[in-house]
Amino acid sequence: MADAIDPATRFAKTDFVIRKERIQAISKALFLIMVVIMIIPLLSIIAYLVYHAMPSLNWEFLIEAPKKGMSEGGIWPAFVGTLYLVVISLAIAAPIGVFAAIYLNEYAKENWFNRIIHLAVINLAGVPSIVHALFGLGAFVYAAQFGYSIISASLTLAIMTLPVIIASTREALASVPASFREACWNVGATRWQTIRAIVLPNSISGILTGIILQVSRAAGETAPIMFTGAVFYKAVARGELFPYYLNEQCMALSMHLYTISTQVPNVKESIPYATAVVLLCSVLVVNASAIALRVWLRNHKKW
Amino acid sequence: MNKEVNTDIVRPKQIPRRAFAAIAGEKLIELIIRLSGVSAIIFVLAIFFFVFREALPIFFSDHFDLFKFLFNTQWYPTSAVNVRYGTFALTVGSISITFLAMLIAVPFGLGSAIYISEFCGPKQKESLKIIIELLAAIPSVVWGFIGLTVMSRMIISITGAPVGVNLLNGGIILALMSVPIIVSISEDALKAVPDSYREAALALGATRWQIVYRVLLPAAKNGLLAAVLLGVGRAVGETMAVLMATGHAVQIPHGLLDSVRTLTANIAAELGEASVGSDHYHVLFLTGVLLFLLTFAVNLTADFVIRGIRRK
Numbered sequence: 001m002a003d004a005i006d007p008a009t010r011f012a013k014t015d016f017v018i019r020k021e022r023i024q025a026i027s028k029a030l031f032l033i034m035v036v037i038m039i040i041p042l043l044s045i046i047a048y049l050v051y052h053a054m055p056s057l058n059w060e061f062l063i064e065a066p067k068k069g070m071s072e073g074g075i076w077p078a079f080v081g082t083l084y085l086v087v088i089s090l091a092i093a094a095p096i097g098v099f100a101a102i103y104l105n106e107y108a109k110e111n112w113f114n115r116i117i118h119l120a121v122i123n124l125a126g127v128p129s130i131v132h133a134l135f136g137l138g139a140f141v142y143a144a145q146f147g148y149s150i151i152s153a154s155l156t157l158a159i160m161t162l163p164v165i166i167a168s169t170r171e172a173l174a175s176v177p178a179s180f181r182e183a184c185w186n187v188g189a190t191r192w193q194t195i196r197a198i199v200l201p202n203s204i205s206g207i208l209t210g211i212i213l214q215v216s217r218a219a220g221e222t223a224p225i226m227f228t229g230a231v232f233y234k235a236v237a238r239g240e241l242f243p244y245y246l247n248e249q250c251m252a253l254s255m256h257l258y259t260i261s262t263q264v265p266n267v268k269e270s271i272p273y274a275t276a277v278v279l280l281c282s283v284l285v286v287n288a289s290a291i292a293l294r295v296w297l298r299n300h301k302k303w
Numbered sequence: 304m305n306k307e308v309n310t311d312i313v314r315p316k317q318i319p320r321r322a323f324a325a326i327a328g329e330k331l332i333e334l335i336i337r338l339s340g341v342s343a344i345i346f347v348l349a350i351f352f353f354v355f356r357e358a359l360p361i362f363f364s365d366h367f368d369l370f371k372f373l374f375n376t377q378w379y380p381t382s383a384v385n386v387r388y389g390t391f392a393l394t395v396g397s398i399s400i401t402f403l404a405m406l407i408a409v410p411f412g413l414g415s416a417i418y419i420s421e422f423c424g425p426k427q428k429e430s431l432k433i434i435i436e437l438l439a440a441i442p443s444v445v446w447g448f449i450g451l452t453v454m455s456r457m458i459i460s461i462t463g464a465p466v467g468v469n470l471l472n473g474g475i476i477l478a479l480m481s482v483p484i485i486v487s488i489s490e491d492a493l494k495a496v497p498d499s500y501r502e503a504a505l506a507l508g509a510t511r512w513q514i515v516y517r518v519l520l521p522a523a524k525n526g527l528l529a530a531v532l533l534g535v536g537r538a539v540g541e542t543m544a545v546l547m548a549t550g551h552a553v554q555i556p557h558g559l560l561d562s563v564r565t566l567t568a569n570i571a572a573e574l575g576e577a578s579v580g581s582d583h584y585h586v587l588f589l590t591g592v593l594l595f596l597l598t599f600a601v602n603l604t605a606d607f608v609i610r611g612i613r614r615k
Contacts, residue, residue, distance in 0.1 A: 031418035134588055139349060
């Protein structure tokens, strides 16, 4: 017969199980601490920035032009300049990126050529921003003779944001089920008709989310525009809506923050903080709305 | 049964004019799509071509020697009597700051990814992923500003160093910047491990930690390696943050509190001053070529590592 088992300890945990559960609890706590250590200081840094920016943060600061050699006043010219750069660069990058993604997802077959395109997209995404700046300087400012201008800076930014737009659009296109396309082909539609009538309408929201996320990237970059079209200072009237021509240089928020925090002496202390907070908040608001859009769409997905 | 089926396809004798316009339009749009498809290749080649073209004249200059450019620590591009273009100190600066950043970012990035992927519930997972995505969006110039103000003051008050902008500062800032990318890619790698692996381990009575340690880490190690490599790529290429946070001394650092200068920051700092067409200007472009090739190699390796997993 089998050994008699004491009913009281029959289902009790053995030492081995107790030890393994203890290790499990410790490891879980450890990983949680890692996450917390990563997030808490960041939130407190942002709070610190906002706290120091408080004295300058108001409506006047946003729509006022800089004064007294940029040591006082507001950030309006830089803010508008950033808007110009973002809008123009995305107007260039978004169509090319979406078409490229359509090619990769809908037309391309698995072969060596498309493998090379894939590698090119990955490498384009990994090129350091300062190398993009050198490229913009060599290609647009000098070779194409656009000079230091908004158009050169926007083109440089467009090429920088392109690979990410390609990747996110491709993901959105790939999430449309293949059966949708097959149904459309079966009623005699051509490839492009299928894309226009079925694939794009069903993925447009995902594509838009990807493009909106690039708004913040384009707004935040400094190095690529520093040598192609952004300028330290440009006189712009308070609240003027269209202060720049495309062949002129412009101010930009990111560049302005770099300039007033490293190059300009005797800046009023709260101004760089306020500039950083305005830049940070614009970027985070844009990104948060893109993420909210994505979450909303996921909850309302039809298939 | 009639075995003779008419196999001739009935074709209209003439294509209607509207259909012809539609076909032409479709051909045009497909051409645009194909052109956009190859745009990425064109742009990568164009970047290399234009940066290299501006760098090329330096090879014909008397003051230049490729060996010295790579392995000499003397960087005096504007010296009146003895111009020297040695980037070794800058390379060491880039490597040391990347190494320090990875030393901090890799454990935290992997740990966070494991927690998000394996230990927390769906609600918590969703919100943590959103926070990390928002962290990734913070512009590098804002990171640089944080380094210049918050971090630098903290370093001075804790270590008593005379200047707060140094290797340690830049390393911490870069670590914080590369953590989000490491987290999101390692999380993808962990997600790619089939659930049947986890279920098999659970059925044997393994705890979550045992699954992570014995099953997931070995199974996902290529993806995790790729995550680290992409983090390295980001850290090497970062410009504005290191420009503002590392101080500006061209020297080989001997300790954490020494100021350094990196390859990227050097270009950003000096390109504005170098007169167009001068040796100095061409050398800065050559540094750009060096950086391009370096990140190209890192990204290519990361992609091959990721591809290795898919094939399995």
